[in-house]
Amino acid sequence: MSQVLPFVVTGLTTGAVYGLAGTGLVLTYKTSGVFNFAHGALAAVAAYLFYSLHIGQGWSWPMAAAVAVLLAGPLLGLVLELLARSIQAASLALQVASTVGLLLVIQAVIVLSYGTLELRTVPVFLASGDVRLLGTNVRWTDIVTFAFALLTTAGLSVMFRTTRLGTAMRAVVDDPALLALTGNSPATTRRFAWSIGATLAAASGVLFAPLLPLDPVQLTLLVVAAFGAAAVGGFTNLPLTFAGGLAIGVLASLSTKYFTTGPLAGLPPALPFTVLFVVLLVFPRRYLIGPSRAVARRRPSWTVPPVLQLVAGAALLAVLATVPSFAGIHLTDWTVALATSIVFLSLGLLVRNCGQVSLCQVSFMAIGAAGFSHLSVDHGLPWLVALLLAGLVAVPVGAVLAIPAIRLTGLYLALATFGFGIFLQYMFYAQDYMFGPTGAGLDQPRPHLSWLEIDDDRGYYFLVLAMTVIAAGVLAVLDRGRLGRLLRGLGDSPTALETSGVTVSVTRVLVFCVSAFMAAVGGALGAVAQSTVSADSYHPLLSLTYFALIVIVLGGNPWYALTAAGALVLIPSYSSGENTATILQLVFGLAAIATAIAAHSTALVPPAVRQAIGTVLGGRRRAARATAAAAPQPAADSPPAAVTDGQAASPAGEAAAAAPVPTRPAAGASRVRPGALTVRGLRVRYGGLVAVDELNLVAPTGRVTGLIGPNGAGKTTTFNACSGLVRPSRGSVLLDDRDVSRAGPAARARRGLGRTFQRMELFDTLSVRDNVAVGAEGTLAGGNPLSHLAGRPADRLAVRVATDRALELCDLGDLAGVPAANLSTGQRRLVELARCLAGPFRILLLDEPSAGLDRAETRRFGAILRRVVDERGVGILLVEHDMSLVLDVCEAVYVLDFGRLVFTGSAREAVESPIVRAAYLGDALVETAAGSTAVGSAAADRTADEAADEEVAV
Numbered sequence: 006m007s008q009v010l011p012f013v014v015t016g017l018t019t020g021a022v023y024g025l026a027g028t029g030l031v032l033t034y035k036t037s038g039v040f041n042f043a044h045g046a047l048a049a050v051a052a053y054l055f056y057s058l059h060i061g062q063g064w065s066w067p068m069a070a071a072v073a074v075l076l077a078g079p080l081l082g083l084v085l086e087l088l089a090r091s092i093q094a095a096s097l098a099l100q101v102a103s104t105v106g107l108l109l110v111i112q113a114v115i116v117l118s119y120g121t122l123e124l125r126t127v128p129v130f131l132a133s134g135d136v137r138l139l140g141t142n143v144r145w146t147d148i149v150t151f152a153f154a155l156l157t158t159a160g161l162s163v164m165f166r167t168t169r170l171g172t173a174m175r176a177v178v179d180d181p182a183l184l185a186l187t188g189n190s191p192a193t194t195r196r197f198a199w200s201i202g203a204t205l206a207a208a209s210g211v212l213f214a215p216l217l218p219l220d221p222v223q224l225t226l227l228v229v230a231a232f233g234a235a236a237v238g239g240f241t242n243l244p245l246t247f248a249g250g251l252a253i254g255v256l257a258s259l260s261t262k263y264f265t266t267g268p269l270a271g272l273p274p275a276l277p278f279t280v281l282f283v284v285l286l287v288f289p290r291r292y293l294i295g296p297s298r299a300v301a302r303r304r305p306s307w308t309v310p311p312v313l314q315l316v317a318g319a320a321l322l323a324v325l326a327t328v329p330s331f332a333g334i335h336l337t338d339w340t341v342a343l344a345t346s347i348v349f350l351s352l353g354l355l356v357r358n359c360g361q362v363s364l365c366q367v368s369f370m371a372i373g374a375a376g377f378s379h380l381s382v383d384h385g386l387p388w389l390v391a392l393l394l395a396g397l398v399a400v401p402v403g404a405v406l407a408i409p410a411i412r413l414t415g416l417y418l419a420l421a422t423f424g425f426g427i428f429l430q431y432m433f434y435a436q437d438y439m440f441g442p443t444g445a446g447l448d449q450p451r452p453h454l455s456w457l458e459i460d461d462d463r464g465y466y467f468l469v470l471a472m473t474v475i476a477a478g479v480l481a482v483l484d485r486g487r488l489g490r491l492l493r494g495l496g497d498s499p500t501a502l503e504t505s506g507v508t509v510s511v512t513r514v515l516v517f518c519v520s521a522f523m524a525a526v527g528g529a530l531g532a533v534a535q536s537t538v539s540a541d542s543y544h545p546l547l548s549l550t551y552f553a554l555i556v557i558v559l560g561g562n563p564w565y566a567l568t569a570a571g572a573l574v575l576i577p578s579y580s581s582g583e584n585t586a587t588i589l590q591l592v593f594g595l596a597a598i599a600t601a602i603a604a605h606s607t608a609l610v611p612p613a614v615r616q617a618i619g620t621v622l623g624g625r626r627r628a629a630r631a632t633a634a635a636a637p638q639p640a641a642d643s644p645p646a647a648v649t650d651g652q653a654a655s656p657a658g659e660a661a662a663a664a665p666v667p668t669r670p671a672a673g674a675s676r677v678r679p680g681a682l683t684v685r686g687l688r689v690r691y692g693g694l695v696a697v698d699e700l701n702l703v704a705p706t707g708r709v710t711g712l713i714g715p716n717g718a719g720k721t722t723t724f725n726a727c728s729g730l731v732r733p734s735r736g737s738v739l740l741d742d743r744d745v746s747r748a749g750p751a752a753r754a755r756r757g758l759g760r761t762f763q764r765m766e767l768f769d770t771l772s773v774r775d776n777v778a779v780g781a782e783g784t785l786a787g788g789n790p791l792s793h794l795a796g797r798p799a800d801r802l803a804v805r806v807a808t809d810r811a812l813e814l815c816d817l818g819d820l821a822g823v824p825a826a827n828l829s830t831g832q833r834r835l836v837e838l839a840r841c842l843a844g845p846f847r848i849l850l851l852d853e854p855s856a857g858l859d860r861a862e863t864r865r866f867g868a869i870l871r872r873v874v875d876e877r878g879v880g881i882l883l884v885e886h887d888m889s890l891v892l893d894v895c896e897a898v899y900v901l902d903f904g905r906l907v908f909t910g911s912a913r914e915a916v917e918s919p920i921v922r923a924a925y926l927g928d929a930l931v932e933t934a935a936g937s938t939a940v941g942s943a944a945a946d947r948t949a950d951e952a953a954d955e956e957v958a959v
């Protein structure tokens with residue numbers, strides 16, 4: 006015991022500081038919804054400031070600490086609040102990029118201001134001497150540190166729970182508008198929270214300062230250990246976060262006693278990150294669900310016309326082919342830049358294609374480089390085999406990293422990848438099977454062919470150039486096909502993808518594996534160019550620079566990758582300044598922050614420029630011709646233009662909205678197999694609220710069945726239970742008498758259940774045609790990774806036919822090439838319907854499909870539904886507030902109120918039923934022939950609200 010106690014005491018002290026830092030982190034995350042990756046960097050700022058004042062200027066430590074903590078802390082907090090406010094509506098990737106950018110900026114500024122050569126230490130300052138406790142000497146400084154951290158966290162927890170400010174802080178992230186109505190200013194509340202959070206980070210920096218010589222990276226990493234503590238607290242609970250910090254501190258300290266050599270020697274410093282990773286991997290999902298927040302739809306980027314891209318690509322290739330003739334001593338760096346562009350392509354696949362944040366791409370490079378060296382040097386494998394195997398070694402690691410992506414939201418994935426990179430460095434870099442304990446470097450042999458010179462610098466450059474072209478080409482082909490659609494669909498709406506029949510966990514694992522493979526191969530190719538590499542080349546924080554770069558560079562595949570690699574590798578190569586790398590880090594960090602802030606206010610390419618290019622290259626005319634050629638010829642009586650939400654998209658818009666639905670039977674429209682969706686004794690609870698209770702209903706094929714009721718009656722919850730998005734506490738869902746209650750959403754879709762959403766779930770970065778195509782091919786991709794990559798020729802034809810038919814049916818042919826994000830509400834509703842109609846679904850769940858449509862559009866919508874049911878025999882379960890539409894199309898109606906079924910019968914009987922009138926319809930006039938909507942004012946109001954809401958996808 007007496008041998009263990011000193012370790013426990015040390016652990017409690019560092020753990021208390023972890024806990025303190027973690028508490029500040031949780032506080033700001035809880036109140037703003039923005040996770041501050043720069044939290045550790047704030048601590049570094051305070052530590053250096055404290056050093057400058059206390060040691061440099063000779064101030065007394067209380068004065069220096071007061072300025073570093075109580076002055077600098079709140080000031081930094083106010084700056085961060087400003088930043089957090091400007092990125093509140095940005096996508097997660099941009100939010101992460103902005104605070105990661107801040108971390109890079111702070112580190113670079115510290116290095117530029119203080120240099121890295123001089124050793125700076127801060128002596129113990131809090132208290133001197135020690136006291137004997139339980140048979141061991143305990144330093145007073147440790148006792149004071151522990152007591153300070155404990156009392157501060159306890160005081161904050163009490164404040165958070167009991168004071169008005171604390172309540173406001175808890176409320177502000179959920180509904181700032183509601184908070185404002187109660188007389189509290191959301192902005193002031195957030196400022197307080199950020200000031201307190203940053204002050205705690207600063208305090209932890211000053212408390213850590215005497216522990217080891219000052220170093221911006223080490224200080225940042227020390228406080229990053231607080232991420233593990235925050236994870237233990239579920240990113241919401243302050244006392245648990247503090248307890249988590251203590252546990253991590255004690256375990257890490259104890260492990261320094263037991264694991265001094267051998268494979269676990271790296272465990273002590275890796276422990277906080279191990280805890281972070283394990284919590285994210287195994288803790289129940291509900292424990293980790295953080296504050297909800299709105300994320301604005303991403304603006305679909307404009308793509309340069311293919312002709313221009315091809316010309317530019319050929320020109321670039323010609324220039325790259327001449328590089329060996331002028332590069333001289335920089336040729337190796339050019340080769341490394343090309344290899345690095347493959348790594349950027351791999352990162353772009355994750356971040357740019359499907360919105361998955363990865364902060365450990367450099368770790369895959371390290372695995373690739375080390376793996377290749379061991380396979381080719383130690384095991385004597387042929388060069389190419391060793392290269393491919395090195396890539397494959399990274400694949401299972403990528404698959405493990407995908408687990409948080411499958412289970413949790415994007416932020417936790419970002420954290421898991423961040424923690425994983427640091428974990429890998431501490432635990433494995435020094436092992437023999439990676440870089441070895443000496444850091445002497447690993448040989449990276451060149452390939453050798455008797456008939457081609459590829460082992461000299463020039464030959465190897467051309468080899469890597471060829472591989473880069475192949476990688477970019479393969480990705481470009483995949484991007485334009487099924488995999489590209491699925492990945493973008495995953496980024497835009499995993500829910501819609503899943504309910505279209507795609508097992509999104511397979512998609513996620515697949516993209517992580519492909520990305521890991523490419524990064525490892527790129528890492529190995531770059532290492533070979535340098536002949537020998539050591540662990541120093543793969544510091545995990547370098548991954549943050551990669552991430553910042555992938556966010557800030559412009560252009561599509563492969564332009565962004567080449568630009569990023571060029572900036573990262575070639576600028577330092579050609580620059581003679583000793584601080585070039587640090588200045589670049591500063592610039593990249595600032596650019597990441599600026600990109601996140603500006604993302605929603607500027608278009609990257611001005612519309613006038615796009616239009617000019619389109620006109621010069623005839624892109625628009627060609628696109629229009631392509632669309633017309635791909636779509637079947639419209640019937641003579643088909644309407645000429647698409648419908649809009651009240652505003653004509655074209656001069657003919659109004660007329661089109663009112664036009665009849667084409668009556669010509671769609672080519673190849675076959676009738677579906679008869680069956681039914683049956684719900685038996687369904688009960689769904691949200692905590693204490695029973696949203697649906699004892700519900701029984703049947704929706705057979707060949708009929709439109711209505712499910713109506715007032716707001717909050719449980720209709721959407723019923724749909725979610727039917728499609729597998731919520732788990733009922735009781736009851737079952739059957740498709741064709743087969744119980745699917747335990748099947749996931751994708752499996753239910755594959756059995757024939759399609760759906761639309763009350764809050765529309767479109768793939769905003771995809772065109773209308775690609776949105777609809779995903780509906781047609783989702784079930785074909787299913788859960789098979791190979792089917793994700795591309796379809797068989799017969800499948801491709803079937804998808805095209807189904808897509809064309811659905812586009813024609815919903816009269817979307819003219820909009821086929823338009824990105825979904827650019828559509829009006831009415832058009833978006835139609836695209837969602839078309840996506841559903843394109844799939845091989847037999848029962849369609851349509852959730853308020855007419856919300857946001859005007860009267861003419863609604864009538865037309867009803868006609869489409871009737872046509873689909875009559876022609877194909879599908880069944881529709883329709884949630885709808887527009888009673889004219891219900892009366893028009895529904896043959897049977899179920900009425901819900903407070904989650905319970907209050908009526909079953911025909912639509913006409915429902916309108917006349919006193920029970921239904923009392924519960925839902927009230928005394929409002931229900932016009933039928935004229936098609937007027939009249940279900941109380943609530944429905945109408947909500948529709949208007951919703952139309953506004955839908956401008957921002959949640």
Ligand SMILES: Nc1ncnc2c1ncn2[C@@H]1O[C@H](COP(=O)(O)OP(=O)(O)OP(=O)(O)O)[C@@H](O)[C@H]1O
Nearest residue numbers: 691694696714715716717718719720721722723763
């Ligand atoms: N995720 C959730 N967590 C907690 N409560 C929820 C959740 N989703 C819905 N509820 C509650 O369950 C009840 C039923 O909601 P639901 O959205 O199913 O009603 P609805 O009939 O579809 O209403 P509307 O017509 O407004 O869409 C409501 O009281 C709602 O507040």
